[in-house]
Amino acid sequence: MSAVRQFNTRAHKALADSQLQRALAKARSGFVDKRAHAAASEPDFEHMRDQAREVRQRALANLAMCLEQFEQQVLAAGGQVHWAETPDDLRRIVIDICRDSGARAVTKGKSMVGEEAHLNVALEAAGITPWETDLGEYIIQLAKEPPSHIVAPALHKTRGQIEHLFRDAHRLGERALDEVSQLVDEARAVIRERFLNADVGITGANMLIAETGTAVLVTNEGNGDLTARLPRTHIITTSFDRVVPTWDDASKIIRVLARSATGQPITSYTSFFSGPRAGNEQDGPDQFHVVLLDNHRSALLGTEFETMLHCIRCGACMNHCPVYQAVGGHTYNAVYPGPMGAVLSPLLRGAPQDDALPNASSFCGRCEAVCPVRIPLPGLMRKLREREQQQTPAIASRWLLRLHARLSRHPALYRSLTGWGSRALALAAGGRGRLRRIPLLGGWSRERDLPAPQGGSFQQQWQARKGRG
C-alpha cells in the first residue's frame, strides 16, 4: 500500500473515532484560544518573536563554536558530553551509563529525542524499567501508544479512557476517579514513590546554553526537576541544535515558548542545570551526562531546510492546523506530527511512509502565522512535496480528491476545513482574485485559473475570529 493511501486510511479511521474526535475538539478550543489571548495581552509579542528568531539564527550560524564551548563548560563543571550520530548510538550510550550506575529503574521526563530514539523499548530490553513521570507520557506509556502531540502527548485520550488505564494499572480497589483532580492525585501518589526510588533520571532539554554548559528544562508539573535532581545520575537526551549562545539568548526563547504552547507567559518551572551537585548542595546528581543526537540534522545545515532547525518545539503549528485538528497526531504515524512533523519527520527518518506527510496540509498558512520563530512551514512542505512528486507525480492529486470525498461525509468538519481553505486561497491569490497555481493540483491549474474566494485577507478574518473567540 502506498504511503499516501496508508495516511488516508489512518485519517479515515481517525475521523470515524468518536472518542478521538471528542478529545480533539477540547484541545482545539483550549490551545488556540489560550495562545490568542497570550498574544493579544502582550504588546511586545511580535518583537519577542523577532528576537527569538534572531537567537535561533545566530546560534545556527555559530553552531560548531557554540557546541565546543558548551562541551568545555560541561566538562569544567564535572559533567560529560556524549555525541550520538544515530538513534542507535543514543540508545547504546544511555544504556551504558545506566548499567555503570547499576540502575534497575529510571525515571523519565518528557524528551522528544528520547521518543525519536525509541528509548523506552531499548531500556526494557536491557532489563531497565523506564518510569515516565510527565502525566501525559505516563498515560500513553500505560496505553502502550506513542505520543500524539509534542507538548501534550496524551491529547488524544479522553478522561474516561484515562480512568480505565489507571484502574487497570494501579490495583487500588474501589475508588472514585470521575474528576480530573482525582486522576491527577492518583498519578501524583504513584509517581511520587518512583521519584524517590529511581537510580537514574533521564530528561530532555528545551535549550542548551553554550556560555556556561547549562541545560534548560521547562515544565508545568515539576516532574522534570524531580527526575533531574533526586537520582544519583542525570542523563539529558537532546539534539545539538538546541544550543543557544548565552543566558540572555535563552530568555528570548523562554518568552515565546510557553506563550505559543499553552498561552502562559512562562511555565510554572524553568530550570537551569549546570553539572553535577556541588560540594555543599543537598540535592543534585553525582553524575551529569548530556547526550547530543544528530540523526541527519547536520545534513540539513546549509540546505533549504535549515530553518526547520530553528524550531523550539512549542506545538503551536499543530494546535492551529486544520488537518491535525481533524485527524490527530497518530494519523501522521511519526514521532513529530502536525506541520512541523510533516517537514521534520521525512527529513530525519527518511522512510518511504513519510512521503505522504508533506501533502497532509490544506496550505492555509496558519502554522507559519503562529510559529514563534516564523519558520516558513508551508514553503518547506511544498519543497519536500516537489521533491517527492518528481518521483511519483500523480499520487498527490489523487490523494487530495480522495480526502475530499471522505471529508464530504463529515459536513461539520468539511465546513471548518473549507472555511480555512477558502481564506487561504484568497490569501494565495494576493488580491488578484485569481489563483495561477493551486497547491497539489499543478496539472489542473497549468491550463486555467481558479477564482479565489472573496471576503478579506486571511489576517483580517483571523483577527475577526479571534475577536469573536
Place this chain on the structure above:
Amino acid sequence: MQSARERILGRIRKASGPGQAASAGTADSQALIAAQPAAQASLRPIDDVPAEFCQQALAAGVELHYCDELAALPAACAKVLDAQARLTVSTAQALAHMHWANSVQPYVRGSIEVGLVQARLGIAETGTACFDSRDVPSGLLFLSDILLVVLDGRHLVDRQESAWQRLGPVGSALHLVTGPSRTADVEQTIQVGAHGPRRLVLFLVGGGLAQVVARHTQPAPSLITLASSP
C-alpha cells in the same frame, strides 16, 4: 578512526560559514556568538517593578502577602497555616535560625507538608521567584504540598536579563518558580498540584511594598488550610 564527535562537528563546520573556524573559549568566539544585532527592537520598559511583579504572580496563582521585616514573618506564617501543619525550613538560610509557631521537621526526601524557603530574586515580567541550589535543596521546592516563599522586597528585577546579571554565577541548578505545580494533560483541564506544590504562598518582606501588595490583593486572601493528602 574519527569519533562521532569529530564527524558531527566536521559536518557542521563544512556546512557553515567561515565564522566556524574560530576556536571555542577564546575572547573572539565569545564576542561573536553573544553579539546582539544593533538594530533590535527592545521590549517595553517596566516602570513599576513591584506592581508588575504582584500582578503577574497573582495571575500565575501565587498567594501574596507582605511583611515589613523578617521578624514579622513567623506571625504571618502562623496566620496562614493550620496549627498542626509541619514545617520544613531550608537550613542554609537565615530562616533556619528563627522560631516558628509550627513544629519544624528536618528536610528528608519524601512527602513534605509545608516547605519554607527563601528566594534570591523576583522577576517582575512573569511574577517568578528564583532559587539557587546552593541555598535550597531542589527537592524541598518540589516535594512540598504547600510552599512558603520568602522574598526580600528589594530583590525585585524587571526582566530575566537583569536577574542573570544580578545573580552572577549560580549553583548546579537554578530553579525559576512561577505559581504552583500544574498539568493540563487530562482533557486540557488545568489541574493544580501535579507533582509539586498545590499552593504557593509568597511573602514579600520589606522594601516598603505594603501598599502595592494591598492594592493587588483586594479582597484579602482567604485563610490557607492544608490540602488533604492524595
